Amino acid sequence: MIKTVFFTAISLIFFYIIWINNFFAHKEKYEMPAQYARIAEDVKSYAREGKQLFEQNCQACHSVRYDSVYISAVQANPKLKTLQEKYGKVLPKDVYEGVFNEDLMALKESFGKVPPDLSTIYLVKGKEYLFNFTLEPQKVLPGTSMPAVMTGRPEETAKIVAYLKSVSEPTPEEKSKRVLMGIGTIAYLVVMGILIWLWKGKILKRMGLH
Ligand code: HEC
Known part of the structure; x- marks a missing residue:
């Protein structure tokens, strides 16, 4: 349980940085009306x-x-x-x-x-x-x-x-293509995660550990 929370948090922070706000990037402030x-x-x-x-x-x-x-x-x-x-x-x-x-x-x-x-x-x-x-x-x-x-x-x-x-x-078409690819990648990871989790439960049960 702790592991799940931990890795979810790390993934969220990762995507936040690369997509929304990279607070590591060097920014100098210049005024612009x-x-x-x-x-x-x-x-x-x-x-x-x-x-x-x-x-x-x-x-x-x-x-x-x-x-x-x-x-x-x-x-x-x-x-x-x-x-x-x-x-x-x-x-x-x-x-x-x-x-x-x-x-x-x-x-x-x-x-x-x-x-x-x-x-x-x-x-x-x-x-x-x-x-x-x-x-x-x-x-x-x-x-x-x-x-x-x-x-x-x-x-x-x-x-x-x-x-x-x-x-x-990028052009608007290129932009929407990238968004779709992003959503596809995350959906794939989520589905695989669930499948592996289910599979793990089944194996443990078969081994009599559950
Ligand atoms: C007569 C030549 C000339 C014209 C016209 C000119 N520039 Fe430049 N520009 C330069 C030179 C030379 C440099 C390199 C300056 C340096 O590195 O000190 C430069 C550098 C730049 C840089 C890079 C600055 C940086 O921090 O590295 C930008 C951005 C720029 N120019 C924008 C423009 C824009 C926009 C225009 C039109 C409004 C323009 N320039 C017109 C000669 C020109």
């Missing part, structure tokens, strides 16, 4: 506009490979189309960085490093960090070579964050 947080969260309403703003303000330096958005210099390169016919719209990382090395190195020349691809940045840094960093890079990361391109435009910045969130998220 509620009105902009709401925009950044609302992928459905703002991701499309955010993408256009990204193209205008960020694409000169940053790619979002998972959304087949490449830096402007690459986007203008006729090689891109040929490569996409061969590898699909989302080019493999090594192909992208290999073929367009010169364009990426030109940015490194100007900024001291290649501006990072932003496909997964939302998952890594979260909306508060992205919002504050994009709005005022020097304040968040003193000495960074990223120029302040969104000064005084918090609303548009929040829309860009909504776009970056949309890229980091």
Whole structure:
């Protein structure tokens, strides 16, 4: 009985951490006014506009490979189309960085490093960090070579964050598939647990121990 309670509690804590709230994850606090947080969260309403703003303000330096958005210099390169016919719209990382090395190195020349691809940045840094960093890079990361391109435009910045969130998220179909798989796995474990428990009782009885 104690064992059952113990293992149930451990399983519940485990799923709580991986699904609901990972309290081990490192979180830094950055302020974000509620009105902009709401925009950044609302992928459905703002991701499309955010993408256009990204193209205008960020694409000169940053790619979002998972959304087949490449830096402007690459986007203008006729090689891109040929490569996409061969590898699909989302080019493999090594192909992208290999073929367009010169364009990426030109940015490194100007900024001291290649501006990072932003496909997964939302998952890594979260909306508060992205919002504050994009709005005022020097304040968040003193000495960074990223120029302040969104000064005084918090609303548009929040829309860009909504776009970056949309890229980091699985599609709705993918999401419901994952939920189904989760439920299936737990149901399987529960059924197996009950069967084993029943079977154990039967064996013990047969051995005359029950
Ligand atoms: C003129 C080039 C340029 C433009 C335009 C630009 N960035 Fe950057 N960005 C950089 C460089 C260079 C870095 C690397 C800075 C560093 O590590 O110090 C960077 C880094 C970043 C990072 C990573 C920060 C971190 O903590 O590692 C984010 C996020 C980012 N940029 C978002 C944006 C967004 C959003 C826009 C458009 C609003 C944008 N950038 C426009 C050059 C640019």
